Amino acid sequence: MTLDELLKRADDCVDETADLLAELVRIPSVNAGESGPGNETEVCQHLARKLAPEGIQSQILEAVPGRGNLVARIEGRTGPRLLYMSHTDVVPAEDASEWRFPPFAGAVADGYVHGRGAADCKDLAAAGTMALIILARSRTTLTGDLILAAAADEETGGRLGFGWLAQEHADLVGADYAVNEGGGATFHVGDRTGYILNTGEKGRLEASVRVQGRGGHAAAPWAADNPVERLGEVLSRLRQHKQLPDLSHPVFQAVREVFAADVGRFLRTPYDLASKSDRGLISALRGAAYMTIAPTLVAAGVKSNAIPPACHLTCDIRTLPGQTRTYVEREMATALAGVNGVEITIAQTAETSASPYPTAFAEALKRATAHAVARADLLWLPGLTAGFTDSRFVRRLGTTAYGFAPQALDPDTGTPEGVHGRDERMPIESLRVLLRMLVALAWEMLVVRRGKARFA
Numbered sequence: 001m002t003l004d005e006l007l008k009r010a011d012d013c014v015d016e017t018a019d020l021l022a023e024l025v026r027i028p029s030v031n032a033g034e035s036g037p038g039n040e041t042e043v044c045q046h047l048a049r050k051l052a053p054e055g056i057q058s059q060i061l062e063a064v065p066g067r068g069n070l071v072a073r074i075e076g077r078t079g080p081r082l083l084y085m086s087h088t089d090v091v092p093a094e095d096a097s098e099w100r101f102p103p104f105a106g107a108v109a110d111g112y113v114h115g116r117g118a119a120d121c122k123d124l125a126a127a128g129t130m131a132l133i134i135l136a137r138s139r140t141t142l143t144g145d146l147i148l149a150a151a152a153d154e155e156t157g158g159r160l161g162f163g164w165l166a167q168e169h170a171d172l173v174g175a176d177y178a179v180n181e182g183g184g185a186t187f188h189v190g191d192r193t194g195y196i197l198n199t200g201e202k203g204r205l206e207a208s209v210r211v212q213g214r215g216g217h218a219a220a221p222w223a224a225d226n227p228v229e230r231l232g233e234v235l236s237r238l239r240q241h242k243q244l245p246d247l248s249h250p251v252f253q254a255v256r257e258v259f260a261a262d263v264g265r266f267l268r269t270p271y272d273l274a275s276k277s278d279r280g281l282i283s284a285l286r287g288a289a290y291m292t293i294a295p296t297l298v299a300a301g302v303k304s305n306a307i308p309p310a311c312h313l314t315c316d317i318r319t320l321p322g323q324t325r326t327y328v329e330r331e332m333a334t335a336l337a338g339v340n341g342v343e344i345t346i347a348q349t350a351e352t353s354a355s356p357y358p359t360a361f362a363e364a365l366k367r368a369t370a371h372a373v374a375r376a377d378l379l380w381l382p383g384l385t386a387g388f389t390d391s392r393f394v395r396r397l398g399t400t401a402y403g404f405a406p407q408a409l410d411p412d413t414g415t416p417e418g419v420h421g422r423d424e425r426m427p428i429e430s431l432r433v434l435l436r437m438l439v440a441l442a443w444e445m446l447v448v449r450r451g452k453a454r455f456a
Helices: 003-012 014-025 040-054 122-137 162-168 227-240 250-259 264-268 276-289 325-335 360-373 391-395 428-446
Strands: 058-062 068-074 082-087 112-114 146-151 177-180 186-189 192-201 203-212 292-300 310-319 342-350 379-385 400-403 425-427
Touching: 003 014, 003 122, 003 360, 003 428, 014 040, 014 112, 014 122, 014 428, 040 058, 040 068, 040 122, 040 146, 068 122, 068 162, 082 122, 082 391, 082 428, 112 428, 122 146, 122 428, 146 162, 162 391, 177 391, 177 428, 186 276, 186 379, 192 276, 192 360, 203 227, 203 325, 227 292, 227 310, 250 276, 250 379, 264 276, 276 379, 292 325, 310 325, 325 342, 360 400, 360 428, 391 400, 425 428
Parallel strands: 082 146, 082 177, 177 400, 192 379
Antiparallel strands: 058 068, 068 146, 112 425, 186 192, 192 400, 203 310, 203 342, 292 310
16 A cells, blocks of 8 residues: 555545544534533544444543543554544534534535534544544554544643543553644745644633722712723733743744744734735744733623622733743733732643654654645744643653644635634645645554654
8 A cells, every 4th residue: 555545545535534523513522611511422432433343442531421532543563653632622602693504513515514623623533533544444554553542621721631641541642753733824935835833832821810899889880999990901901011022932033044034024914914824824923922811701790780899800821931820920910010909810721831843753744744735845834832732741751742733725725714713614625634644644654665664
């Protein structure tokens, strides 16, 4: 079996992969917080039923009932272990009536798979599953283990998913190399196209801001001290808080070399005014240059005719490497200095993490992607994932893990949309590229050719 033959089989399985993704979307594995409910076990059971007829054994492991993690593998010989990572929980879908298609209908239309989780990150679960199936159907002999892990609970920190698997079942998910969500956006320089390969990720902290006031009757606001009014000042201060960009990440030097230009123009360009082909790069560079503070939740009051004594604001904070909790506390205090009655509490959810770069694994990913898109002239930038992922858990086990799920080259038809928002959808053409890359990556790393393994 040659690589071209394997890639032809991948192309033949694109519809099957899209159908599998749609089936996964129809399982509402919503993770709304500590209480879940998650329901990831049902997703794992569906994947296990897909794998079993192909002779691929899998296990479903639960930290708590209903919050299952699937681990499957094609066993190799004594070569390296390659891990395909994904998560099966999804964020809630707010106001389903405003979606073009119902969020859990799993509609396949207009070249997309629509629905919550289609692009984050059941696409990786479906493509990883089908990559194993294609290799099993072709009876390809591997030099090392190819592992698929579809985990629970990533959206709230991974405690019941990869965090638990890495601690309790490291023998099952331990690998030399891993590929996960987080990268794969395209950028364009003239008539050439490039990809962003994420080698690390930012940390996450959560800030709880309490604005203390004095409650009273809404008919006599002069007799109260309304904290909701001061919340506007808090939000304004956070929005206007200025930080100097940190340009120490290798992506900025790489951008200077690739574009022969100052990175400042990308940081200054308004995102909404940028072309679709530039948005992925602008987002990646902003994420790598700045700590972000995003207000996400507001709570105040119990009745419309009563001024509350306090209100609460929750902020999502993403930190760069080297930015500690103390640094975040100092930045928040500086931003809100002088606003009366403000109390700030900081809790950490995820630490920053990174894998070495460049590596032989990175070069294998690049070759696999070149095969996937049939282009030998791709450009590459190392990136930093703005959100946290489960990669940090396997990095602690010594795994070199990269965030990379390549999109199709055309940004107008290949960009996933609606992640954590309304009308989430995954382009089938990008699903095809992802599937081809995963098949080619296994070929690059685990298949013996001309009597010698590429990775020993």
